[in-house]
Amino acid sequence: MLNVCPLSELPPGEALRVPCSPxxxxxxxxxxxVLAIDDxxxxxxxxxxxxxxxxxxxxxxxxxxxxxxxxxxVDAPPAKRPVRTHRVEVVDGMIQVELSLDTPNLPPGLAAxxxxxx
Amino acid sequence: MHDITIxxxxxxxxxxxxxxxAEGFAGRITLVGDEVHRPYDRPPLxxxxxxxxxxxxxIQLEDEDEHLDLNYRLGQPAVGLRARxxxxxxxxxxxxxxxxxxxxxxxxxRTLPAAHGLEGVHTLRSLDDAIALxxxxxxxxxxVVVGAGFIGAEIASSARGLGxxxxxxxxxxxxLAGPLGSRFGGILARLHERAGVRLHSGVAPATFExxxxxxxxxxxxxxxxxxxxxxxxxGAAPNVExxxxxxxxIGNGIETDQHGQTGLPGVFAVxxxxxxxxxATGRPLRVEHWTNAVERPTxxxxxxxxxxxxxxxxxxxxxxxxxGVHVQFAGSIVDHDEVVVEDxxxxxxxxxxxxxxxxxxxxxxxxxxxxQFTRRRRALSAIRTPA
Numbered sequence: 001m002l003n004v005c006p007l008s009e010l011p012p013g014e015a016l017r018v019p020c021s022p023x024x025x026x027x028x029x030x031x032x033x034v035l036a037i038d039d040x041x042x043x044x045x046x047x048x049x050x051x052x053x054x055x056x057x058x059x060x061x062x063x064x065x066x067x068x069x070x071x072x073x074v075d076a077p078p079a080k081r082p083v084r085t086h087r088v089e090v091v092d093g094m095i096q097v098e099l100s101l102d103t104p105n106l107p108p109g110l111a112a113x114x115x116x117x118x
Numbered sequence: 119m120h121d122i123t124i125x126x127x128x129x130x131x132x133x134x135x136x137x138x139x140a141e142g143f144a145g146r147i148t149l150v151g152d153e154v155h156r157p158y159d160r161p162p163l164x165x166x167x168x169x170x171x172x173x174x175x176x177i178q179l180e181d182e183d184e185h186l187d188l189n190y191r192l193g194q195p196a197v198g199l200r201a202r203x204x205x206x207x208x209x210x211x212x213x214x215x216x217x218x219x220x221x222x223x224x225x226x227x228r229t230l231p232a233a234h235g236l237e238g239v240h241t242l243r244s245l246d247d248a249i250a251l252x253x254x255x256x257x258x259x260x261x262v263v264v265g266a267g268f269i270g271a272e273i274a275s276s277a278r279g280l281g282x283x284x285x286x287x288x289x290x291x292x293x294l295a296g297p298l299g300s301r302f303g304g305i306l307a308r309l310h311e312r313a314g315v316r317l318h319s320g321v322a323p324a325t326f327e328x329x330x331x332x333x334x335x336x337x338x339x340x341x342x343x344x345x346x347x348x349x350x351x352x353g354a355a356p357n358v359e360x361x362x363x364x365x366x367x368i369g370n371g372i373e374t375d376q377h378g379q380t381g382l383p384g385v386f387a388v389x390x391x392x393x394x395x396x397x398a399t400g401r402p403l404r405v406e407h408w409t410n411a412v413e414r415p416t417x418x419x420x421x422x423x424x425x426x427x428x429x430x431x432x433x434x435x436x437x438x439x440x441x442g443v444h445v446q447f448a449g450s451i452v453d454h455d456e457v458v459v460e461d462x463x464x465x466x467x468x469x470x471x472x473x474x475x476x477x478x479x480x481x482x483x484x485x486x487x488x489x490q491f492t493r494r495r496r497a498l499s500a501i502r503t504p505a
Contacts, residue, residue, distance in 0.1 A: 044166070050489040052496055061492045062437060062444070064409065077136075078159060078412075080181045109171035 004095040007034070015047035015058070018097070022104050024086055025049035026095060027069055029056060035069040036086035036097045042105040043079040081105040119423065120145040123206050123214050124223030125196045127151025127356075129159060130389030130411035132179055132221050133378075135186050137419035142345060148214050149188050150206060152195035152223075155245050156180060161408055163248040164272040165439055168255065169279055174245070196223070199364040204384045218384040218422055221361070222415075225354035225390040225406060230264065230323070237331040239348045242269060251349065257281035259346040262335045264323050266293035266307065268349030268438040274315050275440040277347075284315040285343045291320040297436075299451050302471065302483060305464060310442045312467070318343075354406060356391040369393060371404035376415060377421040388418045407436040414459065432499050443467060444488055446497040449481035461490050470494065 002018070004026050010016055015027045019038050020048060025039035025048045034055070039047050041060040048067065052059040057064045057075055065079035072082040087098040122138060124131045127149045135147050151157075157179040166172040180186075191208065198207040199219065205216045227241035240251045251273075255261070260279045263270045266288035274284045294303035310317040318337060327334040332348045356371040366380050367373040371393035378386045378394055388394075389411040395403035413431060420427040438445040454473040462469030462485070470490045473481035482498055484491030 037365075043160075047488065050492055052492050061488045062446075064412070067131065077181070108176040109166060 001089070001096040001098050004036075004097055005091050007090050007095055010095065013053060015049040015051070015053060017047055018045070020099070022106060022110075023047070024097065024099070025058075026088070026097065027053055027058065029053065029069070030065075031055075034088045034090060035093055036088045037067060037069055037072055038083040038104050038106075040083075040104075040110065041065055041079060041107055042074075042081040042083055042107055044107050045110055048083070119143070119217050121148075121216040122146070122218045122220065122422070123148045123204070123216040124220045125150045125206055126224055126389065126391070127153065127157055127190065127192060127269050128222070128224050128389075128411075129157060129179060129408070130222040130224065130415060131220075132157040133412050134222055134388060134418060135188055136184075136404070137415045138423065139186055140416075141419045141423050143419070143423055146216075146218065147186070147188050148191060150191045150194060150196055150208065150214060152193070154193040154247070155272065156192070157189070160243070163245065164242055164269055165276055167248050168252055168273065168276040169242060169402055170252070195360070197360050199361055199366065199385070201364050201366070201382045201385065216222055216444075218417055219386070220378075220415075220422070221366075221380075221385070221387040221391060222389045222411075222440075223360070223391045225356045227350070228352045228355050230350050230352065232323075233326040233332070233348060233350065236326060236328040236348075238328075238346055239326075239350065241350050242273060243354070245297040248387065251347075254347050255280050255282060258345075261285070261347045261349065262287065262343050262345040263349045263351055264335070265351035265353070266290075266317060266319065267351055267353065268294070268297075268309075268436075268440075270349070271306075271310070271440045272350060273349050274310065275313065275442075278313050278315050278441075282347075285345075286310055286315055286317045287321065287323055287343070288317065288319040289322045293317070293319060297447065297451070298483060299473070301457065303466070305487070306445065309443060309467060313441045315468075326388065329432050331437060334480075354390065356393075356404060358391055369402055371402065373402045377427055378418040379421060386418045386422055388414050405434065407434060409435045432497070435495065437454060443486050444484070446484040446488070446491045446495075447481065448491075449473070449479075454480060455475035455490045457477065462487055 010028045018024045023039040026036045039044040047076040050061040068074035084100040158177045194208040227243040260283045263286045292303045293307045322338045324338045325336045335343045352367040372387035379389045390406045393404040396403040417427045433449045435448040451473045458473040460470045468486040470484045470487040472479045480493040
């Protein structure tokens with residue numbers, strides 16, 4: 001399990017990027033649910049933690065693809081592939097994430113670990 | 119309604135088909151396209167595709183799991199509209215009949231006639247354009263870009279990243295003054311110099327020298343810029359000429375009401391080719407942004423099928439990625455009387471500013487400030503959404 005931060009440091013409606021490899025995004029919805037997905041949009045290199053959180057969906061900050069935070073499914077294109085979801089637990093006030101063992105769906109150009117292009 | 123023809127098989131046409139299906143239309147959809155390619159995403163053509171990070175498969179827009187059941191007519195430009203029958207004539211003489219027509223024929227790159235006929239001269243609009251330009255961007259080549267708008271800047275950035283020597287020529291005194299105002303257009307232009315690209319603004323290209331291939335661009339002030347490749351990025355013109363024999367109203371684009379409905383029953387227009395009546399002024403306003411081409415098809419589909427729409431358009435949004443920097447803008451700068459730096463450092467080219475009119479925020483510009491920009495954009499939408 002990965003210790004992310006105390007729950008008290010992530011207010012409802014906010015998101016946090018965890019710089020692991022690949023990075024993940026942890027969201028606390030307005031309703032208080034804490035959910036974690038891969039941070040990188042599957043369409044192009046963008047941080048979903050910077051995106052627009054609405055209910056249980058996040059909209060990519062660059063091109064408006066939408067992902068369901070519970071399932072990782074694409075709710076609106078241009079993204080075509082889902083993001084991975086990660087299991088979250090809050091233990092003694094600490095947000096903990098169990099990283100998925102699935103292969104991540106990184107956008108073209110990042111998949112080979114080549115980093116962002118200029 | 120059994121049969122709908124969409125003219126234009128780019129993103130706007132595809133999204134129109136998606137929106138029609140999402141609204142429950144189960145009839146036949148014919149998607150006519152002048153290019154031979156299935157719908158693809160254009161923004162990467164000046165960036166990831168140009169530098170070779172993306173290939174064709176990476177920019178295809180259709181999802182293999184979606185079953186839109188479209189009847190494609192590709193490689194066939196539409197040449198005429200028979201308005202009374204809602205039928206579209208194609209270049210091969212065939213006629214596509216239907217109950218309604220959605221025109222999404224987009225726009226094409228403007229050219230500079232003086233540079234016609236020389237090898238190494240490019241515009242960038244289509245996938246085929248991008249393939250040709252990509253092959254010409256050899257590191258040993260010298261590139262001149264005419265036009266320092268978003269496309270020109272992105273191409274300059276991509277070429278510089280590939281190792282080319284690059285000069286950018288802009289006729290206006292300040293690049294991007296139209297969309298961003300002269301102060302911040304000028305600030306963004308510093309990205310060129312920071313990357314070692316020479317920007318020549320306030321001067322027009324006078325002559326194009328060549329020996330079959332472009333060899334130099336001579337500017338009006340006498341400056342001679344050696345070139346092996348020339349890219350002309352001087353804006354786009356709507357593809358509307360094929361409608362000239364029809365009763366559809368055409369100005370700068372196909373003129374429609376606030377929902378894309380032309381003056382002809384059953385004929386709609388959307389995307390880069392269309393000038394919808396602006397909700398604020400009532401005047402026709404043609405918008406060329408990607409987000410416009412993906413959001414407005416929902417309005418058209420609802421209006422076409424149900425005669426009304428529940429969709430409230432969001433403020434205009436566009437972005438540009440150049441020299442490794444994310445530039446994002448939402449809203450408008452029209453009649454702004456103040457620009458406020460909200461966050462970051464303008465000189466470091468990482469900042470967020472708001473454009474205001476009588477104190478009210480009407481536009482937001484973010485440079486490498488994605489998170490802050492999202493918040494401001496969201497606040498802007500909340501203000502603009504009617505109660």
